[in-house]
């Protein structure tokens with residue numbers, strides 16, 4: 265097992281949590297792809313003491329207290345711990361014995377196609393659906409035994425909108441603050457803060473019915489953060505939003521993580537979006553088929569390839585091969601397999617020794633990763649959005 | 664779309680530190696849900712207007728129309744008789760409308776925001792009920808402004824009594840409405856409820872005609888209808904404050920006979936209060952079960 269090497273003294277710095285979780289993630293890179301990801305051993309994470317919420321989880325991190333019950337090592341506060349969690353709806357096995365842990369301060373993405381079991385997993389973690397088997401804890405509270413405590417410590421943004429559009433942004437937030445027991449003195453301050461986090465402070469007195477879809481979504485995210493949850497769950501937060509709004513929303517999410525230290529658990533079926541996460545779990549037919557950092561996942565699929573078109577491919581190929589590169593000849597040119605393709609380009613060109621006309625570096629994408637693990641592709645097609653909407657409408661009617 | 668396993672929300676949690684913030688937090692929730700009802704009410708002016716149009720139409724069309732037919736006894740006519748019934752009608756309609764807004768809350772997702780919050784269903788239903796009841800009472804009381812036009816004499820004690828009875832009636836009908844709303848899955852169901860439940864209840868409650876000398880079948884229906892016991896006390900206190908000659912009092916009678924004996928006022932009030940309690944319980948049980 266690997267250990268984390270936290271950046272020394274990073275404890276009080278801005279973004280410490282992020283650095284720490286990156287380090288932790290890198291530390292687990294070479295661990296096999298089993299669904300339960302072992303946590304780094306030992307050493308208090310520097311970020312752990314800077315977040316207000318770690319308090320809850322920290323209690324559970326005392327040495328040995330849980331040693332027998334989970335793969336999570338001592339001393340590290342896991343925001344979400346899931347063990348062999350399953351959910352069956354009659355014959356349908358929506359979620360099949362998934363296990364994973366999410367570290368405090370991490371952005372964790374569930375990536376999977378429609379019907380993979382993403383929402384079902386979120387519902388179980390948020391105590392809205394009862395697991396058929398297995399156990400899960402969120403912010404240190406068991407989802408089955410302490411549902412109310414779990415709900416108090418999580419923020420939740422559903423796949424469908426849940427704002428009252430006849431109220432103003434501020435009124436929606438105030439309603440939420442009261443229901444989540446934010447103390448009187450803190451309400452105004454928290455509302456100011458979360459509105460600023462999503463840059464909607466100028467619209468606070470406007471009715472939500474005057475908001476665009478993207479603004480409403482961002483207000484919901486702000487609302488999810490209002491009661492300083494330990495974990496913020498976002499179910500497909502960007503579905504139906506245009507690319508700019510999606511980018512803005514991601515800025516919001518990352519800013520919240522950095523400034524409020526919240527752990528973020530989100531689901532998506534957009535590849536490009538999953539890239540933003542610290543770690544990704546790919547879920548398909550209710551099972552986690554891969555779980556790692558985006559980079560590590562891509563590396564597992566294969567190395568970078570560099571395509572070279574030269575004046576004399578045969579000569580260049582021979583020289584490159586004798587220099588130790590793995591070369592094959594592609595359609596019109598050479599294909600060289602190289603770790604860190606971009607940084608190798610200069611050397612490749614030099615080694616080739618003939619005029620190079622064209623260079624193209626190809627990195628494996630998450631699409632390749634998804635294809636590799638599931639044998640299928642999830643692509644956003646133009647139809648994607650309308651399908652999603654009509655499906656939502658259908659579901660809405662059903663409930 | 665989110666299926667909330669109703670039973671799951673009830674799983675008793677091991678007691679936790681912040682779990683005992685308890686009563687004050689619940690009370691704050693009730694207040695907030697109540698406030699939202701009022702904000703929404705004030706903001707939807709069309710709704711305020713439309714909920715006046717129907718009773719005013721009834722009052723004038725029915726009141727004046729029937730007055731010529733029924734005639735005047737000792738300065739008392741059908742308009743005066745029907746006026747308290749129309750006030751009750753305003754309260755009942757507004758209360759049901761407010762409660763049924765839960766169906767809209769569900770359609771637009773806000774119900775889920777309430778249900779996943781770490782508060783009790785009881786607090787949510789109580790807030791909703793008090794909100795709807797406040798709105799309905801305000802509407803009903805505004806209707807009193809028409810009293811001078813009809814020739815109904817108002818005094819301060821009378822208005823206080825009327826407001827109290829309106830509030831009781833409104834609470835009862837709002838809990839009933841919340842219960843019905845929790846059984847309605849779609850907005851279309853709302854129309855059905857109005858046609859099949861609200862209007863028959865209103866028309867068969869004695870709001871629009873005296874309850875004495877009815878054919879047996881109609882007498883039975885009116886006695887089974889809980890609204891009867893809400894409308895009659897209102898009419899009783901209004902009439903008590905008028906100078907009614909005995910002939911008029913005999914013609915436009917108040918009071919409900921049950922099994923051959925006249926039910927006392929507190930008996931009627933007790934029936935309405937009991938109705939409110941039963942449906943409050945059912946509403947709390949049904950609330951949230953539906954999503």
Ligand SMILES: Nc1ncnc2c1ncn2[C@@H]1O[C@H](COP(=O)(O)OP(=O)(O)OP(=O)(O)O)[C@@H](O)[C@H]1O
Nearest residue numbers: 353356358376377378379380381382383384385666
């Ligand atoms: N309430 C339910 N009753 C029966 N089956 C359900 C229910 N909820 C979900 N399922 C089934 O469980 C499976 C997983 O559904 P889930 O909603 O978790 O998928 P998802 O990954 O969130 O998909 P999407 O991207 O479409 O939101 C699906 O096969 C779905 O039909």
Ligand SMILES: [Mg+2]
Nearest residue numbers: 382383423499
């Ligand atoms: Mg989903």
